[in-house]
Amino acid sequence: xxxxxxxxxxxxxxxxxxxxxxxxxxxxxxxxxxxxxxxxxxxxxxxxxxxxxxxxxxxxxxxxxxxxxxxxxxxxxxxxxxxxxxxxxxxxxxxxxxxxxxxxxxxxxxxxxxxxxxxxxxxxxxxxxxxxxxxxxxxxxxxxxxxxxxxxxxxxxxxxxxxxxxxxxxxxxxxxxxxxxxxxxxxxxxxxxxxxxxxxxxxxxxxxxxxxxxxxxxxxxxxxxxxxxxxxxxxx
Amino acid sequence: xxxxxxxxxxxxxxxxxxxxxxxxxxxxxxxxxxxxxxxxxxxxxxxxxxxxxxxxxxxxxxxxxxxxxxxxxxxxxxxxxxxxxxxxxxxxxxxxxxxxxxxxxxxxxxxxxxxxxxxxxxxxxxxxxxxxxxxxxxxxxxxxxxxxxxxxxxxxxxxxxxxxxxxxxxxxxxxxxxxxxxxxxxxxxxxxxxxxxxxxxxxxxxxxxxxxxxxxxxxxxxxxxxxxxxxxxxxx
DNA sequence: CATCCGCCGATTCTACAGAATCGCTTGTGA
DNA sequence: TCACAAGCGATTCTGTAGAATCGGCGGATG
Numbered sequence: 001x002x003x004x005x006x007x008x009x010x011x012x013x014x015x016x017x018x019x020x021x022x023x024x025x026x027x028x029x030x031x032x033x034x035x036x037x038x039x040x041x042x043x044x045x046x047x048x049x050x051x052x053x054x055x056x057x058x059x060x061x062x063x064x065x066x067x068x069x070x071x072x073x074x075x076x077x078x079x080x081x082x083x084x085x086x087x088x089x090x091x092x093x094x095x096x097x098x099x100x101x102x103x104x105x106x107x108x109x110x111x112x113x114x115x116x117x118x119x120x121x122x123x124x125x126x127x128x129x130x131x132x133x134x135x136x137x138x139x140x141x142x143x144x145x146x147x148x149x150x151x152x153x154x155x156x157x158x159x160x161x162x163x164x165x166x167x168x169x170x171x172x173x174x175x176x177x178x179x180x181x182x183x184x185x186x187x188x189x190x191x192x193x194x195x196x197x198x199x200x201x202x203x204x205x206x207x208x209x210x211x212x213x214x215x216x217x218x219x220x221x222x223x224x225x226x227x228x229x230x231x232x233x234x235x236x
Numbered sequence: 237x238x239x240x241x242x243x244x245x246x247x248x249x250x251x252x253x254x255x256x257x258x259x260x261x262x263x264x265x266x267x268x269x270x271x272x273x274x275x276x277x278x279x280x281x282x283x284x285x286x287x288x289x290x291x292x293x294x295x296x297x298x299x300x301x302x303x304x305x306x307x308x309x310x311x312x313x314x315x316x317x318x319x320x321x322x323x324x325x326x327x328x329x330x331x332x333x334x335x336x337x338x339x340x341x342x343x344x345x346x347x348x349x350x351x352x353x354x355x356x357x358x359x360x361x362x363x364x365x366x367x368x369x370x371x372x373x374x375x376x377x378x379x380x381x382x383x384x385x386x387x388x389x390x391x392x393x394x395x396x397x398x399x400x401x402x403x404x405x406x407x408x409x410x411x412x413x414x415x416x417x418x419x420x421x422x423x424x425x426x427x428x429x430x431x432x433x434x435x436x437x438x439x440x441x442x443x444x445x446x447x448x449x450x451x452x453x454x455x456x457x458x459x460x461x462x463x464x465x466x467x468x469x470x471x472x
Numbered sequence: 473c474a475t476c477c478g479c480c481g482a483t484t485c486t487a488c489a490g491a492a493t494c495g496c497t498t499g500t501g502a
Numbered sequence: 503t504c505a506c507a508a509g510c511g512a513t514t515c516t517g518t519a520g521a522a523t524c525g526g527c528g529g530a531t532g
Contacts, residue, residue: 013483013524014308017296040515051485053289056517057296060253064300066396072250073491073516088393095335096328103327157324160302249490249517276481287519292483309482309525 020048020058021065025167028067028078029174039068039076065164067171083227086172090223093165097146097219098212100162101199104152106206116145117200124193138189145196149203169222176229188225195221245285256284256294257301261403264303264314265410275304275312301400303407319463322408326459329401333382333455334448336398337435340388342442352381353436360429374425381432385439405458412465424461431457 011019024044027033039059041052048055063070070076079085119141123134146166150159195218202211247255260280263269275295281288299306306312315321355377359370382402386395431454438447 016484018308042515052516053484053486057293057483060293060296061300064297066393072254075516085393088391091335091339091391092332092394092397095331099327099331155324155327157302157321158328161328252517278481288482289518289520293517311482 016050016054017057017061020044020050020054021061023048024058024062025065025067025171028081029171031174033078035078035080035082037078039078041075066168081172081230083230086227086230087223089165089168089172090219090227093162093169094216094219094223096158096162096165097149098215100149100153100155100158101203101211101215102208103154103158104149105203105208105211107152107154108148108203110204112148113200113204116141116148117197117204120193120197120200124190124197134186134189138192141196142192145199172226172230176226191221192218252286252290253293253297256280256286256290257297259284260294260298261301261303261407264317265407267411269314271314271316271318273314275314277311302404317408317411317466319466322463322466323459325401325404325408326455326463329398329405330452330455330459332394332398332401333385334451336385336389336391336394337439337447337451338444339390339394340385341439341444341447343388343390344384344439346440348384349436349440352377352384353433353440356429356433356436360426360433370422370425374428377432378428381435408462408466412462427457428454 024033033039041055041059044055045052059068059070059076062068063076066079068076068078119137123137123141126134143166146162150162153159195214198214199211199218202208202214260269269275277288277291277295280291284291295304295306295312298304299312302315304312304314355373359373359377362370379402382398386398389395431450434450435447435454438444438450
């Protein structure tokens with residue numbers, strides 16, 4: 001077992017818990033930690049070259065995020081990430097993103113939206129060439145749009161909740177990606193770009209209802225896609 | 237400072253963190269810990285007659301719930317609880333409760349709903365007599381209805397999120413109650429009971445749209461009431 | 473005004489106590 | 503004699519305490 005980055009040597013005091021949380025999140029997201037796996041504090045302590053105190057604290061934080069469950073005197077286990085969980089989280093996310101986009105309607109600078117629309121259309125048009133870079137671009141644009149909406153909603157708490165859900169959703173996506181390979185992903189990419197364009201256009205015309213509908217479709221189609229990818233790969 | 241219940245003597249090993257979390261939540265809810273107050277682990281450790289380790293862990297959990305903020309190397313501060321925060325949390329809660337009630341529509345046993353309706357109407361009719369017992373009854377019925385809906389939504393994750401929000405909302409309610417006194421509360425009580433009845437009746441006829449609208453009104457009226465109570469009492 | 477020093481408290485480590493689990497042993501019945 | 507179950511002991515891991523270390527802030531000092 002190799003020592004990884006948030007070690008006592010590299011990470012300054014006061015940020016270690018956070019660093020470990022991030023690292024463990026990534027581990028779960030990328031399938032290095034599988035559902036149902038028991039997390040032993042001592043092992044993790046060795047792995048990260050810290051004592052088990054900050055590890056424990058990181059586990060408590062992760063339990064708060066909802067990635068693991070803690071049983072008193074029995075330690076931590078990684079939560080199941082199946083199609084059911086994807087659907088459930090997406091359902092919640094849908095409700096909140098729709099609320100956010102309704103609130104944000106008419107409160108985002110048109111210039112910013114226009115710029116986003118241009119880039120999205122460019123991405124949607126360019127089919128198939130240079131996979132990885134496109135994936136990165138797509139994710140960046142996705143983040144930008146959703147962040148823009150969350151900011152413009154004017155509701156700090158909503159923004160914070162959406163962030164948490166985005167994190168969880170990314171977990172699912174990365175797990176599915178892992179299993180699934182990238183082969184059928186590019187089609188989804190352009191599909192997603194189109195969905196984003198519809199949302200942006202609704203925002204540009206300040207049509208809250210249309211924006212909400214578009215967002216709902218967007219999340220639902222993501223849900224269907226990724227949950228299918230998960231069931232297919234885990235052979236339930 | 238007196239030693240309080242989750243002490244090493246009374247609370248079994250493995251449940252202390254949880255007990256401390258609950259106790260601190262209650263402290264914040266009931267105004268014994270005020271917004272902006274700095275929480276010193278050593279002091280809390282003495283107060284609860286445990287070492288600072290479980291205290292720290294409880295603070296991390298509380299930060300996850302969103303009641304306090306942790307700054308690296310600078311400790312924990314109780315978050316502001318003003319009208320703005322009430323509105324924000326309620327907005328999120330509204331979105332989720334409406335989603336839940338839509339999902340739950342047609343999936344709750346009519347017998348249970350009928351029983352609830354009867355009790356609600358009894359409560360709504362009985363104006364003014366015997367305050368405290370009525371408040372307790374009202375809260376119990378409120379909990380029962382919302383739990384029923386969350387259960388029937390069939391979405392475990394949604395249920396969990398709603399629970400968290402209910403907790404936060406209770407925080408606000410109790411703070412406002414503290415400041416405000418109980419004088420104008422009984423009117424709100426019957427109002428709330430009527431709102432609940434409307435929701436139950438929509439559920440009985442399996443009218444998802446009506447149920448969602450009723451729920452939206454219910455949460456919004458709660459939001460207006462409590463945020464007003466907060467602004468009035470804290471003189472912002 | 474800039475710098476340094478010392479204190480307070482947050483963070484982390486080490487050590488130990490209690491809980492859970494696993495496997496062994498021993499006793500019992502066929 | 504063999505199969506099986508119950509009890510016991512050892513091991514492993516979690517939870518808590520107390521000590522050591524480090525960072526930040528405020529006051530003293532030049």
